[in-house]
Amino acid sequence: AQRVTQPEKLLSVFKGAPVELKCNYSYSGSPELFWYVQYSRQRLQLLLRHISRESIKGFTADLNKGETSFHLKKPFAQEEDSAMYYCALRPPGSSNTGKLIFGQGTTLQVKP
Amino acid sequence: NAGVMQNPRHLVRRRGQEARLRCSPMKGHSHVYWYRQLPEEGLKFMVYLQKENIIDESGMPKERFSAEFPKEGPSILRIQQVVRGDSAAYFCASSPSADQPQHFGDGTRLSIL
Numbered sequence: 001a002q003r004v005t006q007p008e009k010l011l012s013v014f015k016g017a018p019v020e021l022k023c024n025y026s027y028s029g030s031p032e033l034f035w036y037v038q039y040s041r042q043r044l045q046l047l048l049r050h051i052s053r054e055s056i057k058g059f060t061a062d063l064n065k066g067e068t069s070f071h072l073k074k075p076f077a078q079e080e081d082s083a084m085y086y087c088a089l090r091p092p093g094s095s096n097t098g099k100l101i102f103g104q105g106t107t108l109q110v111k112p
Numbered sequence: 113n114a115g116v117m118q119n120p121r122h123l124v125r126r127r128g129q130e131a132r133l134r135c136s137p138m139k140g141h142s143h144v145y146w147y148r149q150l151p152e153e154g155l156k157f158m159v160y161l162q163k164e165n166i167i168d169e170s171g172m173p174k175e176r177f178s179a180e181f182p183k184e185g186p187s188i189l190r191i192q193q194v195v196r197g198d199s200a201a202y203f204c205a206s207s208p209s210a211d212q213p214q215h216f217g218d219g220t221r222l223s224i225l
Contacts (some may be wrong), residue, residue: 005152034213044155044203044216045116086154095170098210099145102154 002027004089006103013077014111020071021106023061023087032090033063033070039083043069045086048072057081077110084108115148116139116217117186119206124223131191133220137206144187145214146179149201160210161187191222199224 004028013019025031033050047056050070052065060070070087087103117136125131127179137144142163147155150156162167172179176194181187191198201221206212 006154027139036207043218046213046215048215095158098143098212098214099157099168099171099206100147100155100214101157102147102153104154 002031002089002091002101003012004101004103005088006085006087008106009104009105010109012109012111015079016076018112019072019074019077019081019108021085021087021108022033023070025068025070025074025087025089025105027068027089029092030065031092033061034088034090035061035070035072036086036088036102037083038086044086077102077108079110079112082108082110116141116204116206116215118202118217118220120220121218122221124224124225125194126225127191127195131192131194131222133189133202133204133222134186135189135204135217136186137204137207138215141206141208141215143207143210144181145205145207146187146189146203147205149203149219151200155203158189194222194224198222212218 005024035047036044037047038044061075084105086105088100119134144161146158149155157171159172159179176192177189201219203219204217207214
């Protein structure tokens with residue numbers, strides 16, 4: 001079954017500490033992976049997609065097909081990074097549907 | 113560009129009533145997706161529509177739920193004879209094509225009394 005797992009419901013770190021939000025997926029094939037973020041009182045917005053291989057707001061994520069993971073990392077957390085983060089998968093061959101499969105989300109809390 | 117607009121933001125219904133949720137996609141976007149988020153869970157895909165066509169409704173409950181995206185006007189998610197279990201946040205997203213990133217609305221929080 002297609003599944004995205006974010007094992008941590010809450011991740012709490014101090015400002016300046018490294019951050020890694022975990023995401024594992026279950027799918028045999030080459031899906032497209034995304035990270036979405038929802039800041040307080042804002043709508044869900046795209047943070048990263050793996051095919052872009054870019055860094056946004058200091059965050060990076062590498063697709064590891066061997067471990068079926070797409071962990072989100074940032075070397076030095078900032079207080080403004082506090083938000084809910086969702087990992088999402090788009091199954092291959094669904095370019096005609098585009099539907100996303102989301103993980104349960106991880107709340108990142110960056111303490112001063 | 114105001115982004116994806118959903119209304120109402122909050123909707124309260126009594127059991128047995130009908131709920132209508134509206135979604136206006138971003139300008140230039142003809143692909144609309146509906147997702148549901150139950151408490152403490154992630155977003156779950158419900159249905160994908162293009163103008164006047166339902167392309168994928170594999171996530172829609174078999175009964176009481178329907179969706180449309182008419183040639184003119186917003187997309188509508190309709191829930192008939194609502195039950196307590198329908199209480200959730202319903203999110204709409206749009207994109208210019210199926211392989212482009214989806215842009216989300218603020219969601220509609222549906223509460224069933």
